Structure formats: structure tokens, C-alpha cells
Amino acid sequence: MNTQIKFEKSSIANMPSKYGKFKIRAYKEGDQEHLAIFTENFEQQESPLVRIHSECLTGDTFGSIKCDCNNQLHKALELIAQEGGLIIYHRQEGRNIGLLNKINAYSLQDQGRNTIEANIELGFAPDQRTYDVVGEIFKDFNLTKIRLLTNNPAKVHVVEGLNVTITERVPVIINPNPHNEGYLKVKKEQMGHDL
Template sequence: MDTAPATAAIRTRVTIPLRFPGEHGRETAAEAVTFKGLADGAEHLALVLGEPAPGAMPLVRLHSECLTGDVFGSARCDCGPQLREAVERIGERGGVLLYLRQEGRGIGLYNKLDAYALQDDGLDTYEANAALGLPEDGRDYTAAAQMLQALGVGPFELLTNNPDKAAQLRALGADVAGTVPTGVFATDDNARYLSAKVRRTGHTIALPELAA
């Protein structure tokens, strides 16, 4: 039986300007929101961007932290481009980006780098996690549901290619009215990674090499 998570509360709100490399000086104003009472005790962050038009549903993105992709621009994944795309699209439409401290699909930074080493030997991203005795995807979105509830968000559309995110949020009582796909940021370096996400966990990523 699905159970709604315990209530969390807003701790702090502060406005910060966001500017990403390559954006030619373009700034996006965001309201950063912190919380208390989150189920996992982690320092997750919400960025409130823009204001939905009257009667329009907000756009929400759950973005799991990726130090290598978000900060250092690693091309082994598509996390950095997805983060920048989410800020832009949510800012235009109005909604919330939840930046969740779940590095490496929940296994942590060091374990993620260990998994990279195994991927260099031929395993895919999920097989590498399993070889380390770790879950293929250890993320839990209870805190995300709490954050959305504390912000009073719903109903909303979820910006994602991952069906598990929508399923978990709905099971936790979040009002996910529908999903909106992210862009496809395929490169020679991340092609195997993206292909594994489609084959193993049903991500809706239209990769040319997977077309029928």
C-alpha cells in the first residue's frame, strides 16, 4: 500500500543568480529553498524558476547530483547538459528543479568512479554497479515528494526520460499529471551509457542507433 511521506518544512529561501559556462553572460534568477525534516537527512535543494502562466501546470525536474558532469563537464554522461536544459526550460515555463544529493544513482562519488573503471573493462553502467555489490539504481525519491509538498506544488508535469521517477513520485502521493521528455545529448563518449539506460531501465531516449 502506498504511503505519503512525513511532512517536511521549508527552512530558508534566498534568491541567487545562475550563470552557466557558454551562456554568454546570460543569468537566470532562481529562488533557492532549503528544507528541514527530510526523510534521508540530506541537504537537497529546490530551485524555483519562473512563474507558470495562469491555469498552466508547473514543470518539475528531479536532477540527481553528478559532480563529474555538473561541475567538471564530464562527457561520460549527459547530466551536465540535462541540468542546463532543465534550468532554461523550467525558467521559461515556470516550475521547480529539485537538486538531489544522490551521486552516482545513489551509490556515491567514489563508488561511481570505481564503476567507471569497470565500464572501461566492458561492463555497462548497471552491470558495473552490480559487480561492486551495489544497487543498479539506489535512488529514493521520498525526500523529493516531501519537498514538492512543502512547496505546495501540484499538479505538475515532470521533465524526465526515466519512468521510475514518475512511478515513485506517484506512489508517494505526488500529483504527476504527465511527463515531458528531456533533450537527447548523445556523444561518442556517452553512447554506451545512454544505450544501457534505454535497454535496462526503459528510458525514453530516442538514440539513432536504437531506431527500428
């Protein structure tokens, strides 16, 4: 973890939702602001359910079906409301290339490139996310053991690198649709996601 980064955090507030009662705290990392959304009881659990959800404005907010982000987020909210746990809403849009470049990548995908090819053509790595804030949030909540809600092997490696034990990896399986089949195929075959 980069010790040069200064983090700020908000107070904790209540966030009732259609899934249940949550608490929420914001974390500021440079000019990026991230969220921790959690159930009241999760800190009492020996190995709480945790999802690191990467921001996707088009999917999460507008319901785009070019990806599986919206379905994964809402499935995670349901599971965590039932079992107790934490969602880190990791605000690094488009695998951290930003919204403008993500839409440019979408345009290239409309022309036949896949998600990795589009990022590379725009001059970016296939995935530019950083996870310093995740380590900060884990430290803030004294997390040492978790059940990780993910399909992404890179996030498993990130968590292991933070000296947090993953007692179980819980997949988030979402049925494909005609608009995201290619995207999910790339995630599975080229990025190693468990789908």
C-alpha cells in the same frame, strides 16, 4: 514515504543565474542535503514544469561527457527559467552509491562493464536512490499537479506514488556523443528510459 525521517529546511534565498532569476531552498534529510531551485511564479501555475535532477558531480560540475547529466540539467534550467517551474537537485550521487563508489564503477566501466554491471559487481543494486525528500518538497510547495521533465519511467512511478498528477511528461532529449553512447543505450534498453 518513510515518516520516521526528520527533514530540516532552510530559508528561501534569491539565486540569480545565467539562465534567469531563481529562488533556492535547501532540505536536509539525515546527512544528505538537497536543493529546490524555482522561479518566483511557479506556485501560481496550475501544473508547473518540474525536474527531479539526480546529482552528478562529474557531469554537472566538471563537464564529463561519459553521461548526459550536465546537458539535461542545463536544458532543464533553460526551460524552467522560460516557463516557470522547479528543479529538485536530488543529491544522491551515483544513483546513491556515493562518489567514491561511483568512481570505482567508472573504473569498471573503463574495463568494459556497463553502468548496471558495474554497480552490481560493487555489491549495489542498479539504482539505490530513495525519494522521501521529493515527497517532502512536493508537500512543502503544495504540488498536486505537475508537468514532469524526465526521460526516466522510474521517476514517473515515484511521482505517481506521491499522489501527484502528471499532466504531461516532457522528455529531455540530448544528442549522444562517442563517450556516452553505450551509457545511453543501457539507459534506454535496460532501464526503460525514453531516449
